[in-house]
Amino acid sequence: MAVSQSSQDYLQGLFGQSGRTAVVTGASSGLGAEMARALVSAGAHVIAVARREHRLDALRDGAGGLAGTVTTCVADLGTDAGIDAVAGAVRDRSGCDVLVANAGTAEVGNVESMDDESFSRVMALNLNAQWRLAKALFPALVESDAGRVINIASIHGILAPVRPGLAAYAASKHALVGLTRTQAVEWAKHGITVNAIAPGYFPTEMTAELLASRAAKRLQQFVPMDRFGAPQELVSALLFLASPASGYVTGTVVPVDGGWSAW
Numbered sequence: 001m002a003v004s005q006s007s008q009d010y011l012q013g014l015f016g017q018s019g020r021t022a023v024v025t026g027a028s029s030g031l032g033a034e035m036a037r038a039l040v041s042a043g044a045h046v047i048a049v050a051r052r053e054h055r056l057d058a059l060r061d062g063a064g065g066l067a068g069t070v071t072t073c074v075a076d077l078g079t080d081a082g083i084d085a086v087a088g089a090v091r092d093r094s095g096c097d098v099l100v101a102n103a104g105t106a107e108v109g110n111v112e113s114m115d116d117e118s119f120s121r122v123m124a125l126n127l128n129a130q131w132r133l134a135k136a137l138f139p140a141l142v143e144s145d146a147g148r149v150i151n152i153a154s155i156h157g158i159l160a161p162v163r164p165g166l167a168a169y170a171a172s173k174h175a176l177v178g179l180t181r182t183q184a185v186e187w188a189k190h191g192i193t194v195n196a197i198a199p200g201y202f203p204t205e206m207t208a209e210l211l212a213s214r215a216a217k218r219l220q221q222f223v224p225m226d227r228f229g230a231p232q233e234l235v236s237a238l239l240f241l242a243s244p245a246s247g248y249v250t251g252t253v254v255p256v257d258g259g260w261s262a263w
């Protein structure tokens with residue numbers, strides 16, 4: 001079915017990203033790469049952030065021909081230099097309208113036996129880095145007509161994991177949800193909305209081993225739709241929350257989980 005020009009203009013006005021700059025962390029793989037491509041397809045300039053330069057280069061080169069563009073920013077978000085590098089890339093671009101705080105990690109260990117260093121590494125990236133990066137980009141987001149922060153949490157940011165070993169991960173994601181709600185309240189007066197997406201299970205580098213194991217069958221039983229998600233299924237929620245259309249939506253957590261959190 002052909003889409004009329006006026007219909008395209010209407011959709012572009014609601015959900016388009018033309019003329020906007022988005023920072024996407026963890027853009028070198030998995031959900032981050034998919035979300036970065038979606039924002040570029042909607043017309044954004046994306047600053048793609050991660051440590052693996054060759055993966056970011058591939059994302060940039062693969063985006064040729066899409067509506068928007070990509071620049072890369074190699075940064076370890078666990079370091080001061082990494083946060084400064086992203087802030088510098090935003091300054092070079094003269095602004096930032098959207099921050100997708102997606103970079104994350106998981107380490108497995110039971111509550112009684114996980115060592116403190118492992119717990120701290122998970123918190124450092126999944127919580128502290130999001131806290132520090134949002135602060136560093138706040139001056140640019142304030143200047144935007146429609147500043148948007150989207151924190152990528154997890155269903156384990158709203159529900160306890162059904163299998164043992166994810167206490168640090170779940171604690172970090174619950175804390176990220178708390179940070180999301182607090183940022184939303186504090187930054188509302190600045191015209192910045194802050195929301196979280198809580199994905200269920202999606203096949204990526206992070207979950208490859210788990211989803212190939214026998215445990216996957218049991219996990220799938222918790223999904224009313226009886227399947228794991230495809231990374232492309234996350235992007236519609238992202239595009240809504242990143243767009244002018246979501247201007248009166250803030251402090252929410254949007255599950256994209258095939259119904260897991262509805263049990």
Ligand SMILES: NC(=O)c1ccc[n+]([C@@H]2O[C@H](COP(=O)([O-])OP(=O)(O)OC[C@H]3O[C@@H](n4cnc5c(N)ncnc54)[C@H](OP(=O)(O)O)[C@@H]3O)[C@@H](O)[C@H]2O)c1
Nearest residue numbers: 026028029030031050051052076077103104201202204206
């Ligand atoms: N996949 C799922 O089922 C699922 C479900 C719920 C939530 N999530 C969340 O979604 C987000 C993306 O996960 P994913 O599944 O796409 O995993 P992934 O493929 O392993 O991606 C993780 C990303 O984070 C980046 N990263 C890791 N450490 C970093 C650091 N110190 N500095 C900068 N970047 C760093 C990685 O890039 P480099 O290694 O190149 O630095 C990579 O791009 C995470 O926050 C995760 O918790 C995933």
